[in-house]
Amino acid sequence: MIQSHRRRASLGALLAGVFAWTPFGWATEGYFLEGYGAREKAIAGAGVADSRDPLAISINPAGLVDVERQATFGLTGFSPDRGYTTSGPGFVAEGDVRSGRGLFPIPYGGYAAPIDQDSSWGVAVYGNGGMNTTYSKNYASQFYPNPFACPKPGVFCGENAGVDLNQAFISAGYAHRFGSVSIGVAPILAIQIFKARGLSGFGPFSVDRTNLSDHSYNWSVGAGVRAGAQWRASERLRIGVAASTPIWMSSFYKYSGLFAEGGGFDIPATVTAGVAFDLLPNLTLLADWRHIFYSQVASVGNSSQAPYLFGAPNGPGFGWRDVDAVKFGAEWRATPDWTFRVGYSHNNNPIPSRDVTINILAPGVVTDHFSGGLSYRVTSNWTLDLAAIVSPRHSASGIEVTPAGPNPNRRIAIYLSEFEVTAGLTYKFDAAPAPAGIAKF
Numbered sequence: 001m002i003q004s005h006r007r008r009a010s011l012g013a014l015l016a017g018v019f020a021w022t023p024f025g026w027a028t029e030g031y032f033l034e035g036y037g038a039r040e041k042a043i044a045g046a047g048v049a050d051s052r053d054p055l056a057i058s059i060n061p062a063g064l065v066d067v068e069r070q071a072t073f074g075l076t077g078f079s080p081d082r083g084y085t086t087s088g089p090g091f092v093a094e095g096d097v098r099s100g101r102g103l104f105p106i107p108y109g110g111y112a113a114p115i116d117q118d119s120s121w122g123v124a125v126y127g128n129g130g131m132n133t134t135y136s137k138n139y140a141s142q143f144y145p146n147p148f149a150c151p152k153p154g155v156f157c158g159e160n161a162g163v164d165l166n167q168a169f170i171s172a173g174y175a176h177r178f179g180s181v182s183i184g185v186a187p188i189l190a191i192q193i194f195k196a197r198g199l200s201g202f203g204p205f206s207v208d209r210t211n212l213s214d215h216s217y218n219w220s221v222g223a224g225v226r227a228g229a230q231w232r233a234s235e236r237l238r239i240g241v242a243a244s245t246p247i248w249m250s251s252f253y254k255y256s257g258l259f260a261e262g263g264g265f266d267i268p269a270t271v272t273a274g275v276a277f278d279l280l281p282n283l284t285l286l287a288d289w290r291h292i293f294y295s296q297v298a299s300v301g302n303s304s305q306a307p308y309l310f311g312a313p314n315g316p317g318f319g320w321r322d323v324d325a326v327k328f329g330a331e332w333r334a335t336p337d338w339t340f341r342v343g344y345s346h347n348n349n350p351i352p353s354r355d356v357t358i359n360i361l362a363p364g365v366v367t368d369h370f371s372g373g374l375s376y377r378v379t380s381n382w383t384l385d386l387a388a389i390v391s392p393r394h395s396a397s398g399i400e401v402t403p404a405g406p407n408p409n410r411r412i413a414i415y416l417s418e419f420e421v422t423a424g425l426t427y428k429f430d431a432a433p434a435p436a437g438i439a440k441f
Contacts, residue, residue, distance in 0.1 A: 028129075028391055028418060029325045029347045030294055030364045031165070032270075034371075036126040037108050038074050038385035038424040042373025043329025044343025046286040049230055049240030050276035050331075053426060054110030057124040059272065060228035060242035061173035061184030064112055064120040073109035074385060074424020080104075081393070082133060082416045084360045090400045090410030092357065093135075093155045099162065100134040108424070118177040125170050128190070128267070131362045133162040137198070154198045155360065158213060161198030163361050167267065168192070171226065180232045188224045190247045190267055193217045196255060196361075207311040208257030215254040220265065222249030228272075236278040243271040246296065259299035260315040268293040268300070274327070286329040294320040294350055304358035305401060318362055319355030323347050329371075336377065341387070343371040353398030356412050363414035366391040373422070380431045385424040393417035 028034045035045035037055035047056070051063020053072050083098035112122030137152070137159035155161040173186030199213035206212045228242025247267035256263035274288030295301035302317030310316055325347035332340045349365045359365075373387030397413035399406050 028366055028369055028389075029290070029345075030292060030320060030323045030350045031129045031131045031167075031362070032292055032323075033106070033127065033129045034325070034327070034345050034369055034389070036124075036128075037072060037110070038373060038387045038422045039331075039341065039375070041076070041389055041420070041422050042341035042343060042371055042387035043286055043331060044327045044345035044369055044371045044389075045290070045325070046274060046288040046327040046329035046343060046345075047276075048228065048242050048272045048274040048288050049238040050284060050286055051230070054112035054122045054124055055108065055126065056112070057110065057122050057171050057173040057186050057226075058126055058169070060230065060240050061122075061171075061186035061226060062175050062182040062228045062230045062240070062242070064122050064173055064175035064184055065114075065118065065177045065182045066230075067112040067120060067122065069113040069429040070426055071109075071111045071429075072385070072424060072426040074107070074422055076106040076108070076127075076420050076422040078104045078106050078418070078420045080132075080416060080418045082363050082414075083135075084363065084412055084414045086400075086410055086412055088410040090407050090412075091402045092360065092400065092412070097135060097155060097360075099132075100136065101132060104132070106420075113429075119175065121172070121174050123170075123172045125168070128167040128169050130164075130166040130192075131364060132164045133361050133363070134164075135161040135198070135360075137161075152200070156199055157201030158198035161361070163197075164193075164195045164217075165265075166193050173226075182230045183227075184229070185225065185227045188226055188244065188247060190222050190224070190249065192220045192222075192249065192265070192267070194220070194252050194255060194265065196258060199258065202258075202310060205309055206257040207309045207315070210257065211254055211263070212257035212310065213255075218252045218254040218263075220249045220252055222247050222266070224248065224267070224269075238276045239274075240276070241271075241273045243269070245269055246293075257311040259311065260302050260317050261298050261313050262311060264297075265299050266297050268297050282333040284331045286327075286331070288327040290323075290325045290327070292323040292325070295322050304355045316358070318359055319352055320350040320364075321348070321352060323350050338377075339375040341371075341373045341375075343369075345369045345371075349394065349396055351396050351414070353396065354401070356396055356398035356414055357401045359396075359414055360412070363396075363416045365396045365414060366394045366416050366418055368392055368394070375426075381428055383426040383428070385422075385426055387422040389418070389420045391416075391418035
């Protein structure tokens with residue numbers, strides 16, 4: 001028994017070592033992913049009331065009591081198309097300006113096991129999301145009324161412009177069943193890195209222009225907690241609710257002149273609620289709602305037009321509003337070997353028109369996500385998991401805002417579309433062996 005526990009702990013450490021340090025790129029609901037594992041992605045991130053794999057920790061740790069002993073891991077290839085367009089005379093680079101770097105790897109992994117009939121534990125490592133823009137300096141910029149006042153070429157007078165934010169979570173969870181109700185809790189360790197380029201033109205409007213842009217990657221670590229509950233209301237109906245605290249992060253000291261509160265960049269709190277209904281014994285319908293508290297993080301939620309300097313305690317941010325997302329999914333376990341899934345989610349655009357200019361750096365404006373996927377049991381223990389998500393192009397526009405004030409002669413429209421494919425494997429340790437004489441490949 002001791003050796004078994006040691007092997008499980010080693011597996012968790014291995015997952016952390018393999019996945020926590022892998023770079024990844026954008027996200028969907030603002031800068032959060034809509035789901036983390038292949039199953040969750042295929043049903044558009046729904047599942048707070050229905051848990052079937054170790055990535056339940058990422059949505060509702062209470063669901064661990066319904067997960068048999070298994071390990072899962074996989075990789076998402078994420079491809080966003082983002083940029084902005086302009087109309088009318090103005091100061092930032094004109095035309096249809098597209099960001100480079102169009103493919104990002106996003107890994108995930110997890111392990112879950114029962115402790116006894118009514119309790120379970122698990123560990124998961126997954127990319128929460130992030131944001132990336134990479135604009136070439138070949139786009140000439142006139143960020144000031146006098147075109148010759150721009151010290152360097154580039155979108156914001158600072159040559160190659162853009163930001164790169166990566167976030168990863170490592171979470172261990174415990175769940176216990178009390179009759180028809182399950183309760184779970186999962187502490188979270190978060191790691192994030194950030195880099196900004198080409199923003200030297202904001203120097204006169206920063207409290208610390210030496211720590212504003214063009215530094216190397218800056219690491220930040222922090223912690224929080226996710227907790228949740230599931231209630232089996234009837235044989236067919238299950239109800240779930242979960243919430244996470246803010247993830248309180250150490251500051252990006254190399255960018256204390258950019259982010260409010262001297263480089264503060266906490267990860268916002270969330271709350272999720274939903275239902276799962278077994279329309280048939282092998283067909284489950286799911287519906288979730290998630291709220292992300294972006295506005296509670298100063299560097300994200302403060303308006304870009306705040307009358308203070310960048311980096312100040314109440315300094316400008318990206319102006320993001322809170323996001324509400326509704327998610328719908330269906331899972332059909334067609335045979336013992338084949339499972340098929342579809343999903344759709346919709347969220348509001350977090351970026352108001354008044355803050356469009358600064359969000360050239362972070363155009364997280366997509367609102368609709370169409371998903372699908374399947375699982376195929378290759379052997380009695382191994383299952384192949386596949387998922388894909390398409391997020392059609394969506395845009396938001398507003399009057400250009402410069403350090404000198406609004407420019408009513410120009411409108412800027414930021415846009416984003418996304419496509420992602422996920423492949424993973426799940427190993428079920430206690431699966432019944434295939435009948436003698438039958439081999440599957």
